[in-house]
Every structure is written in C-alpha cells, then in structure tokens.
Amino acid sequence: MMASASSQPQFRNTQPPSKVIHLRNLPWECTEEELIELGKPFGKIVNTKCNVGANRNQAFIEFADLNQAIAMISYYASSAEPAQLRGKTVYLQYSNRQEIVNNKTTGDVPSNVLLVTIEGVEAGDVSIDVLHVVFSAFGFVNKIATFEKTAGFQALVQFSDSETASTAKNALDGRSIPRYLLQEHVGPCTLRITFSAHTDLNVKFQSHRSRDYTNPFLPVAPSAMDVSGQLGFGQDGMKQEPESNVILATVENMQYAITIDVLYMVFSAFGTVQKIAIFEKNAGFQALIQYPDIRTARTAKESLEGHCIYGGGFCKLHLTYSHHTNLNVKINNDRGRDYTGGNTATMSNQPSILGPQPIPGLGGTAPYNSVPYPPPNAMIEPQPGASWDTGAGTVSPLPAQLQNQMYMHQGAMPPGVGPQMMPLPGQGSQLGPPPPGMSPQVVPLPGQGSQQGTMPGMGPQTRMMQLPGQGSQQRAMPPGMSTQMMQFPDQGGQQFPMPFSLPYGR
DNA sequence: AGCACA
Numbered sequence: 001m002m003a004s005a006s007s008q009p010q011f012r013n014t015q016p017p018s019k020v021i022h023l024r025n026l027p028w029e030c031t032e033e034e035l036i037e038l039g040k041p042f043g044k045i046v047n048t049k050c051n052v053g054a055n056r057n058q059a060f061i062e063f064a065d066l067n068q069a070i071a072m073i074s075y076y077a078s079s080a081e082p083a084q085l086r087g088k089t090v091y092l093q094y095s096n097r098q099e100i101v102n103n104k105t106t107g108d109v110p111s112n113v114l115l116v117t118i119e120g121v122e123a124g125d126v127s128i129d130v131l132h133v134v135f136s137a138f139g140f141v142n143k144i145a146t147f148e149k150t151a152g153f154q155a156l157v158q159f160s161d162s163e164t165a166s167t168a169k170n171a172l173d174g175r176s177i178p179r180y181l182l183q184e185h186v187g188p189c190t191l192r193i194t195f196s197a198h199t200d201l202n203v204k205f206q207s208h209r210s211r212d213y214t215n216p217f218l219p220v221a222p223s224a225m226d227v228s229g230q231l232g233f234g235q236d237g238m239k240q241e242p243e244s245n246v247i248l249a250t251v252e253n254m255q256y257a258i259t260i261d262v263l264y265m266v267f268s269a270f271g272t273v274q275k276i277a278i279f280e281k282n283a284g285f286q287a288l289i290q291y292p293d294i295r296t297a298r299t300a301k302e303s304l305e306g307h308c309i310y311g312g313g314f315c316k317l318h319l320t321y322s323h324h325t326n327l328n329v330k331i332n333n334d335r336g337r338d339y340t341g342g343n344t345a346t347m348s349n350q351p352s353i354l355g356p357q358p359i360p361g362l363g364g365t366a367p368y369n370s371v372p373y374p375p376p377n378a379m380i381e382p383q384p385g386a387s388w389d390t391g392a393g394t395v396s397p398l399p400a401q402l403q404n405q406m407y408m409h410q411g412a413m414p415p416g417v418g419p420q421m422m423p424l425p426g427q428g429s430q431l432g433p434p435p436p437g438m439s440p441q442v443v444p445l446p447g448q449g450s451q452q453g454t455m456p457g458m459g460p461q462t463r464m465m466q467l468p469g470q471g472s473q474q475r476a477m478p479p480g481m482s483t484q485m486m487q488f489p490d491q492g493g494q495q496f497p498m499p500f501s502l503p504y505g506r
Numbered sequence: 507a508g509c510a511c512a
Binding site: 049051093 | 507508
C-alpha cells in the first residue's frame with residue numbers, strides 16, 4: 001500500500017495539513033483549557049482531545065478551518081520560541097486524521113475523581129492541605145494531586161466513590177474557599193469543578209503537590225519536608241499568625257462610624273477589654289483591642305472574625321493578631337482608652353456585667369480561665385437584656401444615641417436585647433426566613449466524621465453569632481448547634497460554611 | 507517527543 005514505505009514514515013514525512021493538530025510532550029493532565037489557550041490565537045478550536053497516547057501526554061486540537069491549523073503549524077515552525085505549556089515545550093504537527101472523533105461527554109460523566117480548577121490564584125496560594133480540608137467535608141479524600149497551568153492552579157481530588165465526589169462537586173462548584181483558610185493577599189479562590197476521567201491517581205510521593213491519604217507509609221518527597229514553618233504557616237499550610245493578646249481589627253464596608261465605645265461593647269463580650277486604640281492608616285480604619293491574655297483574644301478573634309457590627313453587612317470585622325502586647329494609652333479620648341484602672345474612675349472595674357462565663361458550644365473552651373483578676377460580676381445570673389441596659393449598671397459605656405444606631409432591631413430581637421443577639425455576619429436581616437436564593441450561601445457541608453453532622457435546613461441561623469454572656473437565654477441557635485458553624489461569614493454568596501472537622505491537628 | 511476513540 002504505502003508507496004514510500006519507510007521504517008518510520010510518520011516521522012520522516014511531513015504530515016499533510018489537517019484541521020487536527022497533534023500535540024505531544026504535554027504537561028501532565030493537560031486540560032482542554034490549556035490546549036485552547038495555546039491554539040486560539042490561530043483560530044477557532046472546535047474540538048479537543050486530551051491525555052492520549054501511551055503516557056497520556058499527547059492531545060489533539062481541531063480547528064474550524066484548515067487555514068487556522070496551517071497558521072498555527074507555520075507560526076511555530078518558524079518561531080524562535082517553541083510552543084509551551086506550563087513551561088514545557090510542546091511539539092506540534094498535523095494529525096494524520098482529519099477530524100477528532102470523540103465520544104466525550106465533555107465533563108459530566110460522574111467519576112470519583114474531581115478536576116478542580118482554582119480560579120484567580122497562583123499555585124502556592126492554596127495549599128494542598130487547604131484543599132484537603134475543603135473536600136474532606138464530604139467524605140474521605142483518598143488522594144490529591146495539584147498542578148499548575150499557565151494562569152491558574154488545578155487539582156485532582158480523588159474520593160472513594162463517584163457519589164461522594166458528586167456531592168462535593170455540587171456543593172463546591174462555583175464557590176470560593178473561605179478566606180480564613182487563606183493568606184491575606186490571596187484573592188477570592190473560586191472553584192470550578194468537573195469530573196475527571198481518572199479513577200485512580202498515581203501518587204508516588206507525599207509532597208507539596210500530591211498526597212495519598214490512603215497510604216501513610218508513602219515516602220515523603222524531600223521537597224515537601226520543610227514547607228511548614230515558613231511564612232508563619234502551620235504544618236497544614238493554613239494561616240497561622242503568631243498569637244497575641246492584642247487584636248488588630250480592620251473594618252470592611254464601614255458605613256457607620258465605629259467608636260471606641262462600640263468596639264468596647266463588642267469585644268467585652270469575650271472578656272475583659274483592657275485597652276483600645278483606634279487610628280487611621282492607609283488601609284483605613286484600624287483598631288487595637290487589648291485583652292489580658294491570648295486565650296481571650298483568640299476566642300474573640302475566632303468568634304468575631306468576618307462578622308458585622310451592624311446589620312445589613314455593615315462594618316464587617318477582620319481580625320488579626322497584633323504584634324503589640326501592651327498598648328500605650330496615655331490619655332483617654334476618642335482615639336484611645338485604658339480600662340485597666342489607671343485613668344478613669346468610671347472605667348476602673350470590670351465595666352460589663354458580663355462576668356466570666358463559658359462560651360456556649362465552644363467545646364469546653366474556658367476562655368476566661370486566665371483572666372488575671374476576678375471580674376466582680378462573675379456571679380451575676382444571666383438576665384436577658386440586662387447587661388446592656390444603660391440603666392442597669394453603674395457603667396454605661398455606650399452613649400444612648402449609639403444604642404439606637406448600633407443594633408438594628410431585626411424583628412426577632414426585642415428592644416433592649418443587647419449585642420449578644422445581633423445578627424452579625426451576612427448582609428441582611430438574617431433573623432427572618434432566608435430570602436429566596438439566599439440559601440445557597442449557607443449550604444452546609446456534610447460532616448464527615450463524628451464531630452459535625454450535616455445540619456439540614458440550617459438557614460439564616462448560621463449567620464447568627466452567639467456571643468458569650470447572656471445569650472444563652474435567648475438562643476437563636478438550636479441547642480447543640482456548634483458555634484463553629486457560626487464563625488464562617490458568608491461573603492456575598494461566594495463562600496460556604498464548613499464543618500470544622502479537621503482530620504488532623506493544626 | 508511521535509496519533510485517540512469504538
């Protein structure tokens with residue numbers, strides 16, 4: 001048949017032009033998107049086929065028009081720069097076929113392996129551990145492999161079965177990784193999820209890019225040995241600031257003025273506030289809130305982070321640990337306040353009726369154990385509404401006019417009920433039933449372990465934050481609902497709450 | 507680095 005029978009005719013002869021281009025030496029698990037990215041400058045790509053060949057590192061792209069394929073081949077034939085994908089040289093030639101035939105049901109044949117594209121981040125912004133935490137909420141994650149593409153970051157996440165994978169896909173596709181799992185500089189990490197064609201990933205090492213959670217004895221790649229400890233990130237790669245008894249607060253969407261009194265009120269709910277300083281920086285309003293101890297600060301930070309001081313999503317708090325340990329407040333004024341007793345008679349004692357009380361649902365945390373001096377009102381029984389009644393105590397840290405402004409009464413919250421009941425996170429009147437279309441914001445992830453079961457029907461309550469103190473009288477949450485679920489602010493529907501069932505320690 | 511899919 002073959003007229004010019006040669007040992008390797010396809011290598012020696014230039015292929016006749018075809019709309020289909022054969023690509024080889026592709027990076028691992030090259031995606032259709034990457035192929036399109038490579039080819040689209042030359043024309044309209046009408047079909048692709050990825051991961052073919054013995055090493056699954058070959059692919060085909062089919063242009064709408066033959067001339068477009070010719071343009072691509074011609075360009076790279078004379079270009080000084082070879083075609084590249086993820087830094088790898090990609091070799092192109094006309095395919096020996098005239099069209100791609102594939103029965104690809106592009107995307108959604110269920111698989112136990114998910115292909116996850118994390119939009120808007122650099123590789124390295126999202127650690128494999130963060131991904132593991134996110135996806136573990138749906139079931140045991142067998143393996144994860146991550147890889148970079150030119151403009152983005154992808155991961156293959158392998159579950160035991162496609163049902164679990166489907167659940168995860170449905171819940172997470174289009175959503176973003178919660179901010180608190182990420183470094184500050186990282187932008188929104190939207191997840192795009194499809195089913196992979198893989199069924200079992202071949203993970204050879206535990207490394208910063210691949211993990212096999214089914215095999216603890218898998219050798220650890222040397223490159224992954226010393227990742228933790230850098231940049232203040234913990235072993236799991238998540239944010240781990242050095243803790244402090246002083247909290248630095250910044251405020252997003254600051255539609256209302258925030259005074260020291262307001263901050264005092266909010267932060268006193270977690271323990272004795274010793275000092276507050278507020279100031280403007282380039283970034284805007286900032287405040288430092290000093291507690292007697294790290295533990296109290298941690299409780300306040302974890303409880304308040306992402307929550308809004310005012311309803312309607314106004315004045316959303318973002319809290320980090322300050323590098324300070326003791327604020328130097330020289331004069332008490334509207335910029336700084338020292339409540340420790342040196343300065344003001346009225347502020348000389350525990351100013352709040354809120355004594356040390358365990359935070360409901362914080363799992364045995366005793367945040368006030370280390371308060372260095374006994375708050376005088378520790379024994380006062382919780383009384384709904386009492387603590388924030390301006391007339392109830394000797395100290396009224398909140399100007400009357402502020403009270404109106406501060407806690408917008410939201411139907412379910414009776415006047416006089418203090419900030420314990422204020423609907424903190426979220427944007428709206430969260431005490432009522434969820435507006436249509438709001439519920440996806442609070443799609444509860446199914447719990448994987450014993451710690452946190454699925455919370456069906458968990459609607460707007462998740463946005464309620466139960467502050468310690470008197471709130472137990474007016475519980476807005478079903479008993480037993482973990483406060484952990486309340487700590488995840490939603491951000492315009494972008495984020496999702498997660499049960500905080502970390503399979504391994506932080 | 508070298509041509510899939512049924």
